[in-house]
Amino acid sequence: MLKLFCLSRAGVALLFTKPIFEAAEYGPGDTEWLHLLVGDWQIIADTAHGDLVLWLPTQFESTVMHLRDYPVGPTQDSNFTAVAQVRPSTVHTLFYKDLINQQMKPQLRAIAHRVWKTQQTERFADSETIAGLDMQTTAVPLIRNGRTLAVLTLHSETVKPRQRTHVELVYRELADELLRMTSRGIWPEFSAPVGSSRGNPRVSDGLITVDAEGNVTFASPNAVSIYKRLGFEEDLETHSLTSITRDLLPQGDQVDETLPLVLAGRMPWRSEIRTHTVSVTFRAIPLRRATALGEERFGAIILCRDVTELRRREMELMTKDATIREIHHRVKNNLQTVSALLRLQARRMESDEARQGLEQAMRRVATIATVHEALSQGLTQNVNFDGLIERQFHLAAELASPGQHVRTVLTGEFGALPSKFATPLALVINEVVANAVEHGLGTETGTVTMDAHRSVNSRAEQTLTVTITDDGRGMGAKKIESSGVGTYSSSGDGLGMQIVRTLVASELNGSIRWEDNEPRGTKVIIDAILIGAHT
Known part of the structure; x- marks a missing residue:
């Protein structure tokens, strides 16, 4: 039985096979973490300028532990099946057809077996995955609690002899850091918010890196443009992002208490600021390295996005909804007034036929008023x-x-x-x-x-x-x-x-x-x- 999950995030295809998960006996935390990764790995694809594919073994070998068989890894003859794929939004894709449900070619298969066992990332020249196209492929073991769960491959175009731009070098370095964190199973973090909320920033919207103290070490051109719209005309680098942003906010406005933690890159959260003319959302991704003292934070990626137009449209919709509800409420009140007038008039009628006619009219008006009362209490035009x-x-x-x-x-x-x-x-x-x-x-x-x-x-x-x-x-x-x-x-x-x-x-x-x-x-x-x- 195959179960297909098509995520709404652009460029993502995902196919999770239930038998494979059962054969691997992944725990609830392992399965959930793989889902978190697939929901967030667009950031890696965009910074690495390459396609990502998630592979799971087709067959597992097991060993006896606690009087039962416990899967320890793929069998020697096992292949790997592609269960998820994401394309970059910053460059063109190398795979115009999804690899979902396909199996590895011999070269990649041999490396995947080695990566699974050694738990070491390997990068190699790949001319086999796509016939006639030379690419650079990186095979990354995904490890949690000392156990390899899957193999992640990054496929990027072979770089021709030329000098890379500063932005390319920074993005590539960030992608490598994210891949190392992913390989160790510490990113994505379970404490990070899930779901694709409206206005959630992406790499292409604006990217800033900060050091452990929260000082800016790099800002992409789009991020610089966002801060210029906020009113900051100087270079962002070397400045404290928290101090810069706080000074740009209107005096007396209440600020989200999570904002300093997000701008300093201390917590993997999201936040938003609003000035008189601009609205910007932020998302922090703390960067950590394995040291003798454990996982140590050395900096963070701060994604930012100008959502001014988006928030303006949302406000217009809210205003229109409120106006429509108010109109329905007033119509209901007017109809109830008409119904009351008809009731008063009916009481003054000496003719039974005339009285009944007015009472029937009163009943019909009251029925229409009831519908408008229901409409005035909802956000939609449905009752x-x-x-x-x-x-x-x-x-x-x-x-x-x-x-x-x-x-x-x-x-x-x-x-x-x-x-x-x-x-x-x-x-x-x-x-x-x-x-x-x-x-x-x-x-x-x-x-x-x-x-x-x-x-x-x-x-x-x-x-x-x-x-x-x-x-x-x-x-x-x-x-x-x-x-x-x-x-x-x-x-x-x-x-x-x-x-x-x-x-x-x-x-x-x-x-x-x-x-x-x-x-x-x-x-x-x-x-x-x-x-x-x-x-």
């Missing part, structure tokens, strides 16, 4: 229709026949509906339920049941079927004609029936039909096509 219609269903039955005991039963699920469907559907349900109580049950005690069912039709469209039944006296000899898209109300219908037919046909893109309910009563079936809705 949790189940929570909305449950209260509305019971209320419609009560208002249709005050003082009469009517039992209501709601089954099924409506799910989330766009507001353009929620309002007409709520009105249709309100009218059908009121009609079931007033004309179906009359003055009798009974039950009105409503069921909702979502499905997908043959054209892959979201459909909703709502069935409303009562156990009243039924339609009798006079049957009500069905109607659908393109069929609107007839002159013989009452106002409520005209509203129902028109909304079902024009707003719900569906149909409505009336049937006899067994053993007694009436069944109303509403079929709607929810164009643009999601499951």
Whole structure:
């Protein structure tokens, strides 16, 4: 069984095979660390200007420990399977086709066996992995708790005789440091934040290196440009990055307490600063070397990114969301005011027919107000229709026949509906339920049941079927004609029936039909096509 994980990070392909992991008997920490590596190794690919591939043995040999077989490494005849790959975003890739699920060629295979056993990195001229292309390949053992877990290979283009730029030399040195830390199993760190948050800085956005004291030793051109936009015109090198950045912040603004630790490279965290005109995110990657005293931090990589435009767009979206919610709230208030005015007017009416007409209008306005109230409480234009219609269903039955005991039963699920469907559907349900109580049950005690069912039709469209039944006296000899898209109300219908037919046909893109309910009563079936809705 093969399990494929396609990461959203650009240039990453990942295939983890469950049998290989089980054969190697990796612990939970080992497996999680390999996943962390694959989620973060874009930094190595970008600084090394090469492709990275993760390899796992196809067969393991074992030894008896504690009365059981314990895998110790690949068998002599074992090959290695590529389970993950990432391409650099700073230069062109050498592999235009993924190596995922492919096995090593003989030259690389022999070196991988040696690297696994000696736990020493090897670099060699590789002309076999891609026929007709000479490249430089580095094979790195990935070691945790003294045990080799996998082999990582870095493939880069063979450098032609020329003088490398200062930026290339620094990037290559950083890549080597990261590979050494990765080989020792100390990077990525479990304490580092995971996930690709919006605005997370990358190597191409801006890179700064600092020493153990937090003084800048190198700044990429993009990083220099970011600090110029922040207002710092001098050279960054030799200055304390924390002091520089603190002086650029507006006076009196509260600063994230993690910022000094990030800018000094002491912790593998992320932070963000905002001035009046610029927003910048930072990420620190502490660099450590193995010494007689253990892993000692000697510097750090600080990635930075100008996210001003990104944050501006996010703020615009937040403002628009807040404005839309406020509009829905005000519409709800206005509709409730209209409903209250209709109620006052109904009380002054001497004619029963006029009073009933105003009460029905009041009920319809209140139904629309309920939908806008639900919209004013969310961040999207979708409505949790189940929570909305449950209260509305019971209320419609009560208002249709005050003082009469009517039992209501709601089954099924409506799910989330766009507001353009929620309002007409709520009105249709309100009218059908009121009609079931007033004309179906009359003055009798009974039950009105409503069921909702979502499905997908043959054209892959979201459909909703709502069935409303009562156990009243039924339609009798006079049957009500069905109607659908393109069929609107007839002159013989009452106002409520005209509203129902028109909304079902024009707003719900569906149909409505009336049937006899067994053993007694009436069944109303509403079929709607929810164009643009999601499951």
